[in-house]
Amino acid sequence: MLLKKLLAPGKKEKAVIEDLTRHIKLLCSGLDVFERAFRDKDRDLMASIIDLEREADVIRRDVISNIYEGAFLPYLRPRLCKFAEVIDCVFDLLEDAAYQYLDLVINASIQNYCTQIAALNGKIGEMLLLSFETLMGGGDLRDKALAIRVYEKKVDDIKLDLVRDLRKVEVKTFWDGKALSDFVSSLTSVSDIIEDASDYLQVINVSMR
Amino acid sequence: MPGMATLLPLIGCVFIAFVVGSNDTSNALGICIGCEILKFKKALCLFGPFVLLGAVLQGQKVMKTVGNDLLEVNFSILGVSLIVSALLIAFSNWKKLPLSTHQVIVGSFTGAGMASGIPVSMEFVAKIVLSWIVSPLGALFSALLIYKLMEKTLSRFSVFRIETILKSLLILCAIVIAYTTGANELATVLGGAVHGGLFSPTAASCGGALFVFLGALFLSPRVIETVGKGITTLDPYSGFAAQFGAATNVFIFTCLGMPVSTTFCIIGGIVGVGALKGMETVRFDLMRKMMLSWVAAPLLSFCICFIATKGLMFFPKGFFWV
Numbered sequence: 001m002l003l004k005k006l007l008a009p010g011k012k013e014k015a016v017i018e019d020l021t022r023h024i025k026l027l028c029s030g031l032d033v034f035e036r037a038f039r040d041k042d043r044d045l046m047a048s049i050i051d052l053e054r055e056a057d058v059i060r061r062d063v064i065s066n067i068y069e070g071a072f073l074p075y076l077r078p079r080l081c082k083f084a085e086v087i088d089c090v091f092d093l094l095e096d097a098a099y100q101y102l103d104l105v106i107n108a109s110i111q112n113y114c115t116q117i118a119a120l121n122g123k124i125g126e127m128l129l130l131s132f133e134t135l136m137g138g139g140d141l142r143d144k145a146l147a148i149r150v151y152e153k154k155v156d157d158i159k160l161d162l163v164r165d166l167r168k169v170e171v172k173t174f175w176d177g178k179a180l181s182d183f184v185s186s187l188t189s190v191s192d193i194i195e196d197a198s199d200y201l202q203v204i205n206v207s208m209r
Numbered sequence: 210m211p212g213m214a215t216l217l218p219l220i221g222c223v224f225i226a227f228v229v230g231s232n233d234t235s236n237a238l239g240i241c242i243g244c245e246i247l248k249f250k251k252a253l254c255l256f257g258p259f260v261l262l263g264a265v266l267q268g269q270k271v272m273k274t275v276g277n278d279l280l281e282v283n284f285s286i287l288g289v290s291l292i293v294s295a296l297l298i299a300f301s302n303w304k305k306l307p308l309s310t311h312q313v314i315v316g317s318f319t320g321a322g323m324a325s326g327i328p329v330s331m332e333f334v335a336k337i338v339l340s341w342i343v344s345p346l347g348a349l350f351s352a353l354l355i356y357k358l359m360e361k362t363l364s365r366f367s368v369f370r371i372e373t374i375l376k377s378l379l380i381l382c383a384i385v386i387a388y389t390t391g392a393n394e395l396a397t398v399l400g401g402a403v404h405g406g407l408f409s410p411t412a413a414s415c416g417g418a419l420f421v422f423l424g425a426l427f428l429s430p431r432v433i434e435t436v437g438k439g440i441t442t443l444d445p446y447s448g449f450a451a452q453f454g455a456a457t458n459v460f461i462f463t464c465l466g467m468p469v470s471t472t473f474c475i476i477g478g479i480v481g482v483g484a485l486k487g488m489e490t491v492r493f494d495l496m497r498k499m500m501l502s503w504v505a506a507p508l509l510s511f512c513i514c515f516i517a518t519k520g521l522m523f524f525p526k527g528f529f530w531v
Contacts (some may be wrong), residue, residue, distance in 0.1 A: 009373050017369060070245045073372055073445050138367030208371045208446060209364045 012071035049098035097186035221291025230424020237386035263391025264414035270466030271396035276404025290317035316507035320514030340467035345477030352454030352478035451478030
């Protein structure tokens, strides 16, 4: 009992772990909301992504402030902070995509590609959550990291076709074209950044061994 | 001048105990404070009692080796040896040279004893020198063993659990090193004074521990910051293996009554862990410097004490020499 208490994580460490779990769960919700909003063309739902990004910002600040106040050994701190920041980058991309979507009319020829990518992003997000839970349980992350890489490759393949078809879409003004290009760029970058986050989890996992 | 004869060793003891507090506290607390596992004041509250406990419970063996088995000290030898040691340690601190307190004190006693014609036990000189060679090597192999053991056991846990376990182990390590600081480092400083009849063992242990504590309180924070932050930003896993390897070795040598340096043992441990990760991680330039200091410290203190004692013996008996 005493040993269990002695080996249990401290208050600050517990708070950081809980916040990071909440951060990733929120990311999964964000990716899910984005997919549903895009598929159903629901602008109100898409606008809610902006609130989710704000909520994620608060969590990131809590994580960093707890780490700054002394949670975890210094050796682990920069890696955990970096992980929280990478997750926040995904939220930023999602928010950018949501903002651009609200100003755009998506051409039917690319609608299907974008829906597929949004669905894959959701799956990658869930896999990241699974990775984090495995990290907490002390399991092997390699199969989860591999799954994320496979999903990411699929997104890259779809992106090639999407960009090829995107060139055929007629745009009326420079700004319409830029907004569409930015939207596609943000949407297709999400999986890249989640892959980076998964790599950080691997680094955290091996760093204390 | 019997007053002078007792005053000089007393000043020497107080000064060296103070320096042990300021310099060697980092051996015990550097990692814990650097990792912010313990705040400085809390760490000091843990350090002080364990230094005292070490000196009272287990210090006698090392005190006997230095103050009685090596040579039978008298007030004159005590005065010359401890003042020369104190000056050498002060000079090394000023010039930032890594001189071991043990080596300086043992070298000084041997030099002063030989110059004054008091029989010095060559058997004990050999035993002490051998323990100076064996202890860092022992720490090296212990650190290797501990690191391998940690890899086999700790690595099964999750990274967050490993982190929590490491924190507890680092506190345990700090306690063991604080204990051996009292039982070995402080005992080496006080050995001559106790067996020369200057203090009783209990009074010497209590007073010595107090001055170690004061040295730690007033002068150690900067050293701890340098050592602690320097080590912990590298790798707490290796840091623990090196430190605990050193702690167990110093403890074993303390049980055998041999005065050994915790700092040299920690360096041995660090080299062990470094070698496990690849020899390119070991800084051989720093190793050379440490080896040079390892040879120079006892020789230098021996020579200075020998010359100083011979010089003082020219004065009429009773002026200084009793």
